[in-house]
Amino acid sequence: MSVATMSRESSAAPQTGRAARLAARTGQFKGATAGVAPGFVQGNLAILPNALAGDFLRFCQLNPKPCPLLAASSPGDFRLPTLADDLDIRTDLPRYRVFRQGELVDEPADIRGHWRDDLVAFVLGCSFSFEEALIEDGIELRHITCNATVPMYRTSIATAAAGPFHGPMVVSMRPMKPADAIRAIQITTRFPAVHGAPVHIGKPELIGIADLGKPDYGDAVPVNADEIPVFWACGVTPQSVVATVKPEFCITHYPGSMLVTDRRNTEFAIM
Numbered sequence: 001m002s003v004a005t006m007s008r009e010s011s012a013a014p015q016t017g018r019a020a021r022l023a024a025r026t027g028q029f030k031g032a033t034a035g036v037a038p039g040f041v042q043g044n045l046a047i048l049p050n051a052l053a054g055d056f057l058r059f060c061q062l063n064p065k066p067c068p069l070l071a072a073s074s075p076g077d078f079r080l081p082t083l084a085d086d087l088d089i090r091t092d093l094p095r096y097r098v099f100r101q102g103e104l105v106d107e108p109a110d111i112r113g114h115w116r117d118d119l120v121a122f123v124l125g126c127s128f129s130f131e132e133a134l135i136e137d138g139i140e141l142r143h144i145t146c147n148a149t150v151p152m153y154r155t156s157i158a159t160a161a162a163g164p165f166h167g168p169m170v171v172s173m174r175p176m177k178p179a180d181a182i183r184a185i186q187i188t189t190r191f192p193a194v195h196g197a198p199v200h201i202g203k204p205e206l207i208g209i210a211d212l213g214k215p216d217y218g219d220a221v222p223v224n225a226d227e228i229p230v231f232w233a234c235g236v237t238p239q240s241v242v243a244t245v246k247p248e249f250c251i252t253h254y255p256g257s258m259l260v261t262d263r264r265n266t267e268f269a270i271m
Contacts, residue, residue: 013037014037017263021088033258041261043071043123046252049120049248063159066169070124070263078121083262084262085262093253093258096251098250099252125194130196142174142175152171152173153170155207170216170240171200172236181201181228191269197232198231201230
């Protein structure tokens with residue numbers, strides 16, 4: 001997912017995490033959060049009933065590349081004070097996805113009507129953090145150039161199972177010239193809390209991707225003849241797991257519409 005602009009239309013993106021959350025909370029902003037609050041950590045979201053929370057926590061611990069856990073709430077608590085003092089997980093993302101028995105049933109901008117006292121919210125690290133570092137180093141990110149959402153693919157890479165949670169890893173792809181790919185590996189290795197280094201480089205068929213032009217999520221982008229595809233573990237993996245496990249109830253972020261926190265990207269970089 002990208003660090004381009006707050007949305008396709010807006011040139012006045014909120015510059016702090018709090019401003020971004022308030023814009024989402026009041027319904028002023030319902031788009032993608034790419035480019036919102038530069039320097040602030042954004043997160044993927046998974047909300048599950050407490051009966052499944054222990055297994056999902058273990059799943060994150062066993063799969064830190066696609067599911068780097070930043071914070072988890074207490075059952076029924078919509079706050080996450082380690083990420084922001086005034087955060088309300090029910091209202092502060094631009095858009096959500098609600099699943100029942102693994103089937104998508106709603107894509108609301110507010111989940112207060114779906115909230116239950118037994119729900120536990122998990123926030124996972126997002127590639128926006130390392131993309132900012134790549135851009136600062138002068139590396140082109142094709143989805144940003146194309147004003148698109150990064151392409152994401154289900155793979156043949158199995159996640160480590162925990163309780164009922166299992167399924168394929170989802171990866172995001174960024175085409176790069178070989179020299180830029182090497183530099184990108186060096187840079188993203190410094191961000192293990194937000195996906196870290198790539199999980200695969202080169203031939204997509206080796207990880208079960210038949211056609212780069214047909215992503216499972218996001219938008220297809222061109223890969224030039226002098227470039228190679230570089231794949232990072234992706235925080236959309238929990239949504240793929242939901243499709244496999246089919247829990248009785250689950251809420252996630254809408255792809256590209258993340259939680260913007262008050263934490264700084266620099267806090268998660270290993271210098």
